Amino acid sequence: MIRMSKEADYGILLLAHFSHQQQGRKHSAREVAQDNGLPLPMVRKVLKILAREGLLISHRGARGGYSLVRLGQRITVAEIIKAVEGPLAMTECVEAPGECRLESTCQLKTAWQRINDTVLQALGRMTLSDLTDPPPGEGQPFGGSDSGLVRIQ
Amino acid sequence: MIRMSKEADYGILLLAHFSHQQQGRKHSAREVAQDNGLPLPMVRKVLKILAREGLLISHRGARGGYSLVRLGQRITVAEIIKAVEGPLAMTECVEAPGECRLESTCQLKTAWQRINDTVLQALGRMTLSDLTDPPPGEGQPFGGSDSGLVRIQ
């Protein structure tokens, strides 16, 4: 099934939590876990990853915690997924060119790449602040404010 | 990881094979498996599913086989994935509203739905014939044509 892992799911959820609060504020893992009703060990794990990947700044020691590295409107869903799960690769051949046994006969290699890019672009247009403060109106699934894209017809 | 299952992967590959050949032609599982270098039992399994879901017409009995239900340019990648894996649901709450324990506190429910719709639309714009006969030019990943979106900066 095409489904986000729970880790990525939680990652987005937690970062949205950070983004929704006052900018730059520090939150401990314990606090975040409680606010979101998630198991603490799992929250710890995900926050560690997000810090290691540079989306959160970690503050060690007593009264430490994590804070967002930049404004929520400048962090995309695609970035978060990449941080937690690694580069988006809908198929094997996208992730590791040359390792798929079928690559010689498969006529769809460039097609897979385009499918992947299509999904990636879609996710790259959604920012954290879009998630918590939904853009008003238009039933359209998405269209991003500062994504550099406009609807023309 | 966000990855297509092999079943869906094969489903798209096999249908592309059908689409690329003369329209309406019949192919047996054995033939398709050989042409694509895939294990026969797996091909059988996937073709059965595609027939059950109405994307292929099955012809039973000796000299039977499968044929495409309609032209490749009228079958989308989204349809195929749905046939093989069920409705696209990037998160649990999209698939089964009300079952997620966090649903009461989660502020992202509508956001998940939009993420899902965004990906679904992207996949719904790619047809089988797009895969085998790539639209010429523009490095753009996809769907320039009827997506109504252009990059402006």
Added chain:
DNA sequence: TCAAATAGTACCAATTTGGTACTATTAGCT
């Protein structure tokens, strides 16, 4: 120096996935 926090790593049970096997049914061909 203590307590509260993150960093890193290893581990495990449960689920999912990729693939196979087997039986039943259908239908063309001689």
Added chain:
DNA sequence: AGCTAATAGTACCAAATTGGTACTATTTGA
């Protein structure tokens, strides 16, 4: 009529992945 080649349906299994936990080391404010 009967054989053969095909699909239909279902059950099964091993291996990989996932969701989650545990434990130790390190850091730092009070």
